[in-house]
Amino acid sequence: MTETPHAAPADEQSFLDQAANRCKEHGASLTPIRRHILRLLRRQSGGVKAYDLLEQMKAEHPGATPPTVYRALDFLIDQGLAHKIGRTNQFIACNQQAHDDAGLFLVCPRCGQVTELHDHEASAALKRSLALAGHILVGPEIEISAICRRCQTSL
């Protein structure tokens, strides 16, 4: 993946520290549970389902329940640190420091792998076309069904 000036830090610790700072700037706090969920999300770069996150949480926090996970995910999404992929019901850590632009999410219909793309021109063009058609985007995620590289080799 090519590095962009707005890409989030590659190092996990810096990534999490920067996320904590972003929350602080918004008057919010990245609690240990939220931080843990964000770390798990980031380690599964291709997206993960809430149920699988819960299973992974339980390894360290045996008392974790679905609401624990969903509340933390809602928080991370609110803070712009994570995205929800409606098509596959998965969650993914945002790979940008911030975006004013909608992200393009390539979702593989075969394996569910998700890639977050930031193509300013493509999203701007898409937004213009949407407006011309009389529609407005509902969320910051534009999902595109696209077969991933790995699945292409097994076509």
Ligand SMILES: [Zn+2]
């Ligand atoms: Zn993002």
Ligand SMILES: [Zn+2]
């Ligand atoms: Zn795939």
